[in-house]
Amino acid sequence: MAESADIQVLGQDSGPGSGKGSGQGSGSKGSGPRRSLSFQLAVALTLALLPIGILAAVLAADGIRNAREAELVRAENQFRATARVVDDLLNVDFLVLRALLRNESGLNDGRTCNTEAANALDDAETFDSIIWADSSGRTICQSRGGTKPSAAELTRLAAESERENLIWPGGDHVFLAVREEPENGEPGLIVATASVSRLKARLGEIAAMEGSTTVWLGDKAILGTAPPGAAAPGGLLTVRRVNEPGGRGQVVAAGPLSIAPFALTTIVPAAHLAAADVLAIAAPSLMWIAALLIGWMVVRRFVVRPLQxxxxxxxxxxxxxxRVRLSGRAGQTDEMQAFAETFDAMAQDMAEARQEVDAALTEQRRLTREIHHRVKNNLQIIASLISIQAREADGADVARAYASIQMRVGALSIVHRWLYEESDTQGVNFTALTHDLCASLQQLIPTAKLVEPRINTHLERLHISQDSAVPLAFLITEVIAFAARLAAAEGRGKMTIDVHVRRTERGGELQICSDAFGEDDPLAPSQTRAAARIVNGMVRQLRGRLTYDADMPCYSFEFPLKPRLG
Incomplete structure (x- = not known):
């Protein structure tokens, strides 16, 4: 899906040749930076689905918070359930003592203390010994064996305001006491001694409950293994989450029991969310992301990719x-297909129109060449007729006049020949045109009874336009013919002419050199002879300047070249 980022659509061309359109788009007034359709779509979907995303995040956070609170509640409930079991076990022992206190009120009526104590110890397996005392703590009767409280402890237990009490002197036993108001001198206090080991055995059934449990007696753990670094719980119930070094979480609940100095610590493993719970918590966020991705994929599939x-x-x-057609590139949506079909119909119409234009241009080119060919043939016929008439002329001046006309007509014939050969991209081959002109003049000049010329050509390959071909041809013809007339006037029988065509930085340069020109410029604009008027007229038509160098002597003229196409 990572096509680029950079997705370009119709109207957003960035390839070669698109600089004009890009410049207009980026430079238009008020237009901001353009973005790809994928980027704009992602922004639009994000903004459209942002409330759902926020709600999903809130719900997910709330779900996690509720799960953690549920763990704390579960740990607290486990602590209270375990504490209830411990309290119930201890309350059973107090209930036994309360029954003994009420049933043994006749200990002074001939019944032996040892017998009653033995029966009581058999009924209550937790006790090691039992003492009956009056309301002031004075011993009335006691069983044999076992550790018993001291007189001071009995006095203190008798003075307690609570009906039931438990004290731990710090050894391996505890004292359970039940106190009631006596009647008729009956015992008002009963104290039983219970060893810690027996209490631990009585509390063993809580080991089967969930998690791990530690029962504290004061600051001593009498059941279970205390967590590392843990101390006996204080005065209030605390529930907290603890992370172990291995990464597994635990929830620890600790607090005192209803019967002091007992306390309790329970540890419950932190619940791991099931896959269904995780899915339920993450579902809103996943639905938001899925909606964003599905929308982006659908638009890329049905809009962006067809547009690309x-x-x-x-x-x-x-x-x-x-040959390009868009019907196979437009995807499967009706709108894209309609656009593609419209483009294809337009392309088909343009192709047919282009074919008609090409056919018309081909026909026009053929007709133009045919015209040039026929004009060339007609001019050659005229030149032949002039040549025939010149042979019957009386006098050298008339023959020279006919020869001049024949040379000019021949120049036009040669120009039309090369116009017929013109290339659409390069123009008229000026090199070949100049070579043919010089060859024709070398044949025609002797027929005018002037001189025997030798024309040397030094030509680079250049091309000119049709508009420049006729003036340049007349310019070459008039200058060479004028040099031949000057040489004949001097009485020469032969002459040499050098014609140069070369490329310059500004275009092309024509240079015609002959020693027949002399020191003064015989073709200056101020001259009134026909050759001067014709040459300067051609120079003005070409919008150039003819220069004369008397030292060489040469005429030079710069002319424009036809720019190449393609």
Missing amino acids: NMASGVRAYGAGDD
Whole structure:
């Protein structure tokens, strides 16, 4: 899906040749930076679905928070359930003592203390010994064996305001006491001794409950293994989450029991969310992301990619490939297909129109060449007729006049010949035209009974336009013919003429050199002879300047070249 980023659509061409359109687009007033359709779509979908995304994030955070709070509640419930079991076990022992206190009120009526104590110890397996005392703490009767409280402890237990009490002197046993108001001198206090090991055995059933449990007696853990670094719980119930070094979380609940100095610590493993729970929490966020991705993929599939394909087709069509059609590139949507079919119909119409124009241009070119060919033939016929008439002329001056006309007509004939051979991209071959003119003049000048010329050509390959061909041809013809007339006037029998055609930085240069010209410029604009008027008229038509160098002596003229196409 990572086509580029840079997705270009119709009207956003960035390839070669698109500088004009790009410049207009980027430089138009008020237009901002352009972005790809994929980028704009992602922004639009994000903004459209942003409320859903925020709600999804809130719901996910709330789900995680609720899950953590549920863990704390579960740990607290586990602590209270375990504490209830411990309290119930201890309350059973207090209930036994309360029954003994009420049932043994007749210990002074002939019944032996040892017998009653033995029966009581058999009923309550937790106790090691039992003491009956009056409301002031004085011993009335006691069983044999076992550790018993001291007189001071009995006095303190008798003075307690609570009906039930438990004290731990710090050894391996505890004292459980039940106190009631006596009647008729009956015992008001009963104290039982319970060893810590027996209490631990009685509390063993909580080991089967969830998690791990530690029962504290004061600051001593009498059941279970205390967590590393943990101390006996304080006065309030605390529930907190603890992360172990291995990364597994635990929830620890610790607090005192209803019967002091007992306390309890429970550890419950932190619940791992099931896949369904994780999915339920993450579902809103996943739905938002899925909606964003699906929308982006759908638009890329049905809009962006067809637009890219059609844009490449349009660029190929603009580069000259008339066979390009967009119907196979437009995807499967009705709107894209309608656009592609409209473009294809337009391309078909333009192709047919171009074919008609090409056919018309070909026919026009053929007719133009035919015209040039016929004009050339007609001019050659005229030149032949002039040549025939010149042979019957009386006098050398008339023959020279006919020869001049024949040379000019022959020059036009040669020009039309090369106009017929003109290339659409290069123009008229001026090199070949000059060579043919010089060859023709070398044959025609002797027939005018002037001199025997030798024309040397030094030509570079250059091309000129049709508009420049006729003036340049007349210019060459008049200058060479004028040099021959000057040489004949001096009584020469032969003469040499050098014709140079070369390329310069500004175009082309024509140079005609002959020692017949002399020191003064015989073709200056101020001269009134026909040759001067014709030459200067051709120079003005070409919008150039004819220069004369008497030292060489040479005439030089710069002319424009036809720019090449393609």
